[in-house]
Amino acid sequence: MFERALTGSRRYWTWVFVLLAVITVGLYSYFKQYSYGLGVTGMSRDVSWGLYIAQFTFLVGVAASAVMLVLPYYLHDFKKFGKMVILGEFLAISSVIMSMLFIIVDLGQPLRVLNVILYPSPHSMMFWDMLVLSGYLVLNIVIGWTTLGA
Incomplete structure (x- = not known):
């Protein structure tokens, strides 16, 4: 599998370079x-919601x-949605x-996430x-895992 990632056309390597530039x-x-x-990030005294919180709320909406x-497949046993279920779970x-990572980045220093975990309020x-x-992530991983096994 790794060998396939190292072989590719000029178009493939251009895309890899663009992605590395974005990273x-x-x-x-x-x-x-x-x-x-x-x-x-645009946060100030006047603007209390910066880029990270905006992305967090957007990605929570995408997850929902x-x-x-995938609900029609599970609730109504609608078989036409069978191939889309795993894509929905991965999405x-x-x-x-990503939304959890935006929370961590929004804290300013990544180690501050330990305060959220160790001293819950x-x-x-x-x-x-x-x-x-975290619960939603575990639930989706379990459902995705069982869907792949089925």
Whole structure:
């Protein structure tokens, strides 16, 4: 499998280069944010919702819509949706993982996520987001795993 990733046409390697450039820009931007603070993401005293929280809410919506995609298959036994079910599950899993990563990045320093886990507060929305999304992720992984095994 790994050998196939190293062989490809010129178009393939151009695409790989473009993706690596996007990753490089993302890493540069993250290190800039790590150095200068969350102000570089558009957050300020006047704007309390920055780029990361906006992406978090969008991806939670994508994960919920993936469930709506697979519901007819599970509830109504609608067999025509059978091939879309696993795609919907993978979409939900990847959306939940990305939204959890946006929560971690929004904290400013990734190690601060340990405070959310080690010192849970029922008054903190961050705690409830992590708790619910973790449960939703486990649920989607189990459903996806059983769907692949079926």
